[in-house]
Amino acid sequence: MTETAAEPTAALRARAEIDLGALRANVRALRARAKGAAVMAVVKSDAYGHGAVPCARAALAAGATWLGTATAEEALALRAAGLSGRLLCWLWVPGGPWREAVEADIDVSLSGMWALREVTAAARAAGRPARVQLKADTGLGRNGCQPGADWAELVGEALRAEAEGLVRITGLWSHFACADEPGHPSIAAQLTRFREMVAYAEERGVRPEVRHIANSPATLTLPESHFDLVRTGIAMYGVSPSPELGTPADFGLRPVMTLSASLALVKHAPGGHGVSYGHHYVTPGETTLGLVPVGYADGIPRHASGTGPVLVGGKWRTVAGRVAMDQFVVDLGGDEPPVGTDAVLFGPGDRGEPTAEDWAQACGTIAYEIVTRIGTRVPRVHVNEREAG
Numbered sequence: 001m002t003e004t005a006a007e008p009t010a011a012l013r014a015r016a017e018i019d020l021g022a023l024r025a026n027v028r029a030l031r032a033r034a035k036g037a038a039v040m041a042v043v044k045s046d047a048y049g050h051g052a053v054p055c056a057r058a059a060l061a062a063g064a065t066w067l068g069t070a071t072a073e074e075a076l077a078l079r080a081a082g083l084s085g086r087l088l089c090w091l092w093v094p095g096g097p098w099r100e101a102v103e104a105d106i107d108v109s110l111s112g113m114w115a116l117r118e119v120t121a122a123a124r125a126a127g128r129p130a131r132v133q134l135k136a137d138t139g140l141g142r143n144g145c146q147p148g149a150d151w152a153e154l155v156g157e158a159l160r161a162e163a164e165g166l167v168r169i170t171g172l173w174s175h176f177a178c179a180d181e182p183g184h185p186s187i188a189a190q191l192t193r194f195r196e197m198v199a200y201a202e203e204r205g206v207r208p209e210v211r212h213i214a215n216s217p218a219t220l221t222l223p224e225s226h227f228d229l230v231r232t233g234i235a236m237y238g239v240s241p242s243p244e245l246g247t248p249a250d251f252g253l254r255p256v257m258t259l260s261a262s263l264a265l266v267k268h269a270p271g272g273h274g275v276s277y278g279h280h281y282v283t284p285g286e287t288t289l290g291l292v293p294v295g296y297a298d299g300i301p302r303h304a305s306g307t308g309p310v311l312v313g314g315k316w317r318t319v320a321g322r323v324a325m326d327q328f329v330v331d332l333g334g335d336e337p338p339v340g341t342d343a344v345l346f347g348p349g350d351r352g353e354p355t356a357e358d359w360a361q362a363c364g365t366i367a368y369e370i371v372t373r374i375g376t377r378v379p380r381v382h383v384n385e386r387e388a389g
């Protein structure tokens, strides 16, 4: 993945321009919304496809004080790139790089006894305590420790390890199932359960630095969920967690990624001409066809066949026929933009281009998936790396 402060190079086949100025402004908007709480910049999966290292740097410059990743490997890569400060990772399997994480000052999440056993062994080997955060399943039904006997055992044993100097319990935390559906009854139920599980741990003697449960939708719509820290991913990238909640602009956010490609061919075709594999599109009359040189290998969903929107020469066009591995076609309706013209698949939307949300709607998915799936063959071009004057 390239990282450069240069303006996008027209010669690139395709590029995902990443506006770090927009990312910094989004972090500031989220901080203002969660006053009293710290902000964790969630940069898992290469910062949702935006480039983990430059995005992490930009988020910290704008006042985020924690970084968060899913895997230990992602967290260790950030450390290797020189990012210091608090960093939590939460998705572990047995035999994971616990010792490396302890030595790299990474906070690790524990959802069960097996993980506590592995991290205490690593702390012994490293000769220093591990920073651990206990994750409660307050109702998501995914990762996290079940309330009741499981939580009692995990809290009790973690406190024992803390007394032995093997761990420091730095956080108690959980994750929402339906925060993007305001009023969903599971939200209040999860908050109640979270308060109970935190209270239980604190009564037993846990002194966490941070208690946290809020993701982007909760940060934007549920102030009572902010506690000490909010974990924001998608909102930081300027994408709304769900169109029902509002547009990015409604929350003072601006999309960070603009995906575009250079037209590789513009040609005349007669009516009745089949287009792309399977001939699922047939030109309705004499027309011009434009070749957009990105495909499903670049993360363009094949489900966008016949539906995905693209801005070419000031007009919205639609993917004509199937998205292939490396390319797709748009019907230009007789227009003849020069080859090399920018085809903008999505961006902030204020220059007439579609948004990631438009692609999500066209493909029957969520905008999280649209930005995160853009492949490594598409160079990321980071712009506005530094604050303007």
Ligand SMILES: *Cc1c(COP(=O)(O)O)cnc(C)c1O
Pocket (backbone or CB within 6 Å): 042, 044, 070, 090, 175, 214, 215, 216, 217, 231, 232, 233, 234, 235, 241
């Ligand atoms: C991905 C993730 C987040 C961020 O979610 P957004 O909705 O993108 O803000 C927060 N917490 C956990 C545990 C996650 O896995």
